[in-house]
Amino acid sequence: xxxxFMELKTAVGETAGKVWETLSSEGPLTVAQxxxxxxxxxxxxxxxxGWLAREDTIDILQEKKTVRITLK
Numbered sequence: 001x002x003x004x005f006m007e008l009k010t011a012v013g014e015t016a017g018k019v020w021e022t023l024s025s026e027g028p029l030t031v032a033q034x035x036x037x038x039x040x041x042x043x044x045x046x047x048x049x050g051w052l053a054r055e056d057t058i059d060i061l062q063e064k065k066t067v068r069i070t071l072k
Contacts, residue, residue: 015048020057020071028061028070 015038022037023029031049035042049069052058061068 012044012047012051015044016051019045019048019052019069023058023069023071028068030066030068032066034069 018038019034022034026037029037031045034049035045038045049058049060053060057072059070059072061070
């Protein structure tokens with residue numbers, strides 16, 4: 001049971017790094033755009049965004065019906 005959690009935590013951390021790198025190179029993106037750019041890990045993107053938000057490294061901006069993510 002603990003192994004599965006650690007694998008998931010590692011995957012979320014790796015995805016957070018990919019999200020950060022993508023935002024760093026491409027600028028602000030919507031959640032949908034991030035999921036598309038990280039196609040193989042799209043289910044982990046919301047978890048990774050939570051991780052980055054907790055670390056206070058991103059801003060999450062509500063824009064009408066979309067959410068845009070930017071680096072701080």
